[in-house]
Amino acid sequence: MPSRANGPDKEPSATERARLLKIVCPPGSVCHLCRGARGPIIWGLRRWHSLGPSMDHVVPRSQGGTWDLWNLRPAHYGCNSGRRDRDIPAVPGVRSRRWGHRGG
Structure with missing residues (x-):
């Protein structure tokens, strides 16, 4: 059985x-x-720079995610390391439809 840290x-x-x-x-x-x-994600920066490239696992490895291409997305190193194994954040600045329209 694979370890939790390594995924399947x-x-x-x-x-x-x-x-x-x-x-x-x-x-x-x-x-x-x-x-x-x-x-944008910037290549050529020092290793582990917060704006440098990394791959985010949509389904985190600790939750059974794999290294398959369908499970990988581009991410800044800083954004990816800050996410850890939590859910992907909602779109910044976009409200849920349940909030309705605040018109004036």
Whole structure:
């Protein structure tokens, strides 16, 4: 049985992670967590820079998420590390339809 930290599939090698990162998060990608509020994802920054590239698991690894492409989205390193294994935040500035329209 796989450990909770590793999810159902094994951790990819560093080479495979780099290949996946280039596919999931090409230069100019928009972070799916902040939806671009912090600007585009920037390649070429120091390692682990908050605006640098990372892959977010839609279903977190700790909750059984895999390394399959359908489960990976582009994200800023800072947004992704801040999310941890919590639910994906709602769209900033967009209200639920239940709130109704506040017209004037």
